[in-house]
Amino acid sequence: MTQIHQLYQLQKLDTQIDEKKKRLGAVLNAQKEPESLLTIRKRVEAANVELQKWQTQHKDLTLEVGSVNTKAKNSENRLYSGKVTNPKELKDLQQEIDALNRRKAVLEDAVLEALVMIEEVQAEKTAADEALETAVAQWETQSAHLKTEQNELALSLHKLMQTRKTKAAAIDAPSLKEYEQLRQQRHGLAVAGLRVNMCLGCRTTVSANKVKEVNEGRKVYCGGCGRLLAAV
Ligand SMILES: [Zn+2]
Incomplete structure (x- = not known):
C-alpha cells in the first residue's frame, strides 16, 4: 500500500470520527430537559418555598398564642389572688388582661389563616409534584431513543478510534x-x-x-x- 493510500484511509476514518462526534454532540444537546419541564420544576420549587413559609408562620403564631395565654393567665391569677387591693392596680390588671385577650383573638385568626394557606399550598404542591412526575416520565420516553443512539455512537467512536490508532502508527x-x-x-x-x-x-x-x-x-x-x- 502506498503512503497516499494509507493517508487516504486515515482521512476516511477521521471523516467518520468527525461526523460521529458531531452527531454525538447533537444527541447530547437534544437530551437537555425542555423548557416546559423546567417550568414545572420551578412550580414545584415555588410550592415548596411557599409551604415552608406558611408552616413557619403557623409555628411562630402558635408559639406567640401560647406566650400571650401564659401572660393573661398570670395576670388573671394575680387579679383574683386577693393580694392586689389597690383599685388603680386592679384596673390596670384588668385592662392588661383585656388587651392580651384581644391580641390572642387576632393571633388566633392569623393561625387559622395560616392553616387555610397551608392546606391550599399543600394542594398546589401535590398537583405540581404530580405534573412533574408525568412530565418526567413523558420526557424519559421521548428521549429514550436518544440515549440508545448516544450509547451506539460512543461504542462506534471507540472502535473507530482504536482502528485509527493502528492505522496512524503505520505512517511515518x-x-x-x-x-x-x-x-x-x-x-x-x-x-x-x-x-x-x-x-x-x-x-x-x-x-x-x-x-x-x-x-x-x-x-x-x-x-x-x-x-x-x-x-x-
Ligand atoms: Zn481540490
Missing part, C-alpha cells in the same frame, strides 16, 4: 504531521478523492499529468485546494 511521523496540519487548515479534509479528473475536495479539474501521477500512487497536491489527492 513527518507525513502524519503534514496530514494533521493540512486537516487543520482545510476544514478537516487533508486528503481528497480524485474522481476521474475531478478533486472531490474542491470540485476543480485536475490536469492529465497530475491524474497520471495520482494513479501511479505518487504524492500530488490539488492546485485548487492544496489537498493531497488520492485515486478513488
Whole structure:
C-alpha cells in the first residue's frame, strides 16, 4: 500500500470520527430537559418555598398564642389572688388582661389563616409534584431513543478510534504531521478523492499529468485546494 493510500484511509476514518462526534454532540444537546419541564420544576420549587413559609408562620403564631395565654393567665391569677387591693392596680390588671385577650383573638385568626394557606399550598404542591412526575416520565420516553443512539455512537467512536490508532502508527511521523496540519487548515479534509479528473475536495479539474501521477500512487497536491489527492 502506498503512503497516499494509507493517508487516504486515515482521512476516511477521521471523516467518520468527525461526523460521529458531531452527531454525538447533537444527541447530547437534544437530551437537555425542555423548557416546559423546567417550568414545572420551578412550580414545584415555588410550592415548596411557599409551604415552608406558611408552616413557619403557623409555628411562630402558635408559639406567640401560647406566650400571650401564659401572660393573661398570670395576670388573671394575680387579679383574683386577693393580694392586689389597690383599685388603680386592679384596673390596670384588668385592662392588661383585656388587651392580651384581644391580641390572642387576632393571633388566633392569623393561625387559622395560616392553616387555610397551608392546606391550599399543600394542594398546589401535590398537583405540581404530580405534573412533574408525568412530565418526567413523558420526557424519559421521548428521549429514550436518544440515549440508545448516544450509547451506539460512543461504542462506534471507540472502535473507530482504536482502528485509527493502528492505522496512524503505520505512517511515518513527518507525513502524519503534514496530514494533521493540512486537516487543520482545510476544514478537516487533508486528503481528497480524485474522481476521474475531478478533486472531490474542491470540485476543480485536475490536469492529465497530475491524474497520471495520482494513479501511479505518487504524492500530488490539488492546485485548487492544496489537498493531497488520492485515486478513488
Ligand atoms: Zn481540490
